[in-house]
Amino acid sequence: MSEADALPVGLVHARQGIIADANAWFAEWAGTTPENVVGRSIDEFVVHAREDLLSKTDAAGPWVMLSRDAPERAVMMSRHCAGEADVLVLSEASERWRALSSLRRRYALADRTRARLELIMDSSVAFATATTEQRLAELLADATARAYGAEESTVYFHDADGSSVVAAGRDPFSGRFDPEVLIGRVSEPRRVVTAVGPAAADRLALGLGSAMETAGVEALIAAPLHHEEMDFGAFVSWFHHERTFDDEAAPLAEALAGQAAQALATLRLQARLAHAAMHDEVTGLPNRRMLEGELEKIVGSSGCAVLFIDLDEFKDVNDRLGHHAGDRILRQAAERLRASLRADDLVARYGGDEFVVACPVTDASTVREFAERILGALNGGPEDATALRASIGVAIASPESGMPGEHLIRQADLAMYRAKGAGGNQVE
The missing domain is CATH 3.30.450.40 (GAF domain)
Incomplete structure (x- = not known):
């Protein structure tokens, strides 16, 4: 069962009121299967739903809507924009x-x-x-x-x-x-x-x-x-x-x-x-989507340093001890990173064993000192049962640079690979 199918509400992706995808809750409410609703107008199941979506382009709802087949049944529908598509959340309101x-x-x-x-x-x-x-x-x-x-x-x-x-x-x-x-x-x-x-x-x-x-x-x-x-x-x-x-x-x-x-x-x-849409399920940290949105704001307002962090030898540990052990290491890394941050810093899990820290600092020596402190926190102290090794790449952009956040991350990623190539567990 997918995560969407496990939700206690209906989840429908629609473009111009035409259903592109729907979870099991909505299909069951509509009296059919998820496959049978794809490509059909939402109006076939919910009265005036497509009309409202097309006419109220800036409205998020929620609206109480009636079932097409059984007018005594109702749902509460709200809209969330996801690019060119609408994500519709429907809950029972009968x-x-x-x-x-x-x-x-x-x-x-x-x-x-x-x-x-x-x-x-x-x-x-x-x-x-x-x-x-x-x-x-x-x-x-x-x-x-x-x-x-x-x-x-x-x-x-x-x-x-x-x-x-x-x-x-x-x-x-x-x-x-x-x-x-x-x-x-x-x-x-x-x-x-x-x-x-x-x-x-x-x-x-x-x-x-x-x-x-x-x-x-x-x-x-x-x-x-x-x-x-x-x-x-x-x-x-x-x-x-x-x-x-x-x-x-x-x-x-x-x-x-x-x-x-x-x-x-x-x-x-x-x-x-x-x-859940903006946070990583394993670590609870902001995910890549949230990072990319926030990073543009930080770079544009005060400039920014990005630290791209990759855990050394994580794949070997994950393969040897299994995903549960790997997840435990990821959570330990997340906790140590959180503890190292200042109030204005942001840390996110970027994917796999990769983390990104964004901080509104552009002074190179200050950023270097901060990165070394984070590396030390990951390595842990004598009281820590697990020492985590990591390669950290640093990239800095001033607010005047106009550098896109995506490019800043890419620069930090390249610097991280240089640190890893030099033996790992260091800052580049």
Whole structure:
């Protein structure tokens, strides 16, 4: 199975709306095989998709699109440009579409609930257009405050450690109450909670009532942000006036939180895909594609030195001990290179056992000293179990030289071969 076929989303390469390649997810969603979609218009599977791609040439989406064969099925489609082709990322949106359609039918006759539905629809579209988590959090805070007439709303996202941090809005308690306790009340059972008055607040979480009194908060409504098995945090709307909640308050909170959570899941998936496209899978370093794009910027702004690094005798080790051992050596080299860099330097895995370091320095002696330090780091110290030998070639370009980054890399590559020809484990 290819990496693209293992993705939990559809991946389609298209030129002028004609499919050039598609992964297994998209083919299965379309009810056919990857081979049978190649050469066909995306419109044959997704309503108005080709029309939108051709007419909205500068738009990246995402858009909610319907299946041609089954209008009750929907996908969220976004576009990423890759030269002359479009890379389309499609994720399942049928549940969202059904939920919105159901809400539309349910509340069609009631003015008040129709206004809420319009808010959900508008928020759904707004959430889908957010390109950063910060913007999504701000949109959710604004939508929930408007939905309930709250003075303010706070959005909390879980960070990498699982702690809740304020992503939008503010914490009204200023340290008088740990919001983590309140978020736990909604996240663990995944339910919307309300509290009207201090007594009800204390029943929800001990100490919350007195904190609300001190902060002038009369009531609150909180909902978890979750999508499938992923928990992202919660939102809380605060009221500094008397407030009661009707039977529609919780479903509205669930709808807004659900829409935002799905948008957040999509953002994070797209971020992982974008990161994977620009980084090496073995070492985690930027890859050749990212290096070439960044190098042009560095050369044009301040000049640049490029160090082309080739690990000596790596092929012998790889052939003798296998690819797992080779990958371990590559990761060790990457770690030592990272540790040697300064804030403005860039290191990338160029391919095979080759690495490239770009640094915004044009003084030859400084660059030479830097290259020798990197070589020493690769060689390792007495405490290092593995000593890595390397040949390093250096090339320098001033911003006035107009030298393309590709040419600068080629010069450094030639210098590296001179270092290797002179016995290796040295700087040329």
